[in-house]
Amino acid sequence: VGFCHFYKKNLNIYKSAIVSLFRFGILEHVYPAFFKAMSHPDHVGVTLSVSVAGFVLGGSSYFQAVLFGGAWACLVYYCCHEVYDGYLRRKLEAEMADIQANFSDKQANGFWVVEMEVNGKSKVSGLLAVVKSDGWDADAEDTPSLEVFELVVSFNQRRKGLGTQLVETAVEFCKEQGLSRVIVEISSPQTAAISLFRKLGFIVTSVNSNTHLNHLVSKLARINVIRMEKHL
Structure with a gap:
């Protein structure tokens, strides 16, 4: 497995592959x-x-x-x-529109990519990004934190520990930044991701149905947003 940390490098040269994997990682749910x-x-x-x-x-x-x-x-x-x-x-219109500027060029943010050789060719098989939280959480006593923006591993490379390696790398990055916790918000159908974060020490702190869409659409979809946190 080739695990590459592209932080501070030109991520935009990988943009097509990253966006393709990102799209898959969202719509597969x-x-x-x-x-x-x-x-x-x-x-x-x-x-x-x-x-x-x-x-x-x-x-x-x-x-x-x-x-x-x-x-x-x-x-x-x-x-x-x-x-x-x-x-x-x-996300494609905001953060993912310029990956380099929104992640690598911002010291507080991070972006990691897994490259693997598939049929003799290097392929982006996993990614994880973290972003500085927009503000302070009053219930957390103003604890500085980073939020997991997205975690995706390609379907045929799962169950190989890549997700665990990505999350652990991001947690170490947060520690180096002197932060006290990592936050992730996951939709309720993502049972595998929820289990992974639980295994790595994240705990559920809240559950809500705010999907940023019409209330009726959210209600019919019955998708909850689960917030999990890990204190460092």
Whole structure:
């Protein structure tokens, strides 16, 4: 495994590969979120109700029942997709628009990339970025901190310890900066990431449903934002 710390180097030359992996890392959560939402008792009840309504309104038509149930499922999928796609669009237009300026050129921020040889070619297979928190958390007694901006490992390179190596490297970076804690916010369908951060000593400090989208969209998607912290 070739683990490379590109901090203070020109990250923009890797921008295409980084953005591609970043996009994958965000949108891969749409389907897990959709299946998790559809398995919720409330959504199961609604699905059955609209299917029955379709059956009755269609004159005992099973096709109409499936059509109505499918329409409801499509609505839930759309909401789940909007949560992640909306987040992706915001980040691509902001921090990820100029990776070099927003990460490497800012001393308080950090960006790490994993390069691995795949079929004889070097490929970006993982990334992690940390950014200085926007402000102070009153509940944390003004503790200076960094926030994990994103952690992504390509699908075929998982379960090899890359995620752990990236997080541990970022934690060491935070210690070198003289900071007292690291923060990460993860969506509830990201069960593997939540388990990883727990294993590395992060604890859940809050859970909310603020996805920065319309309240109805967030409610139908049933995606919670889990805040975890590790004190150094």
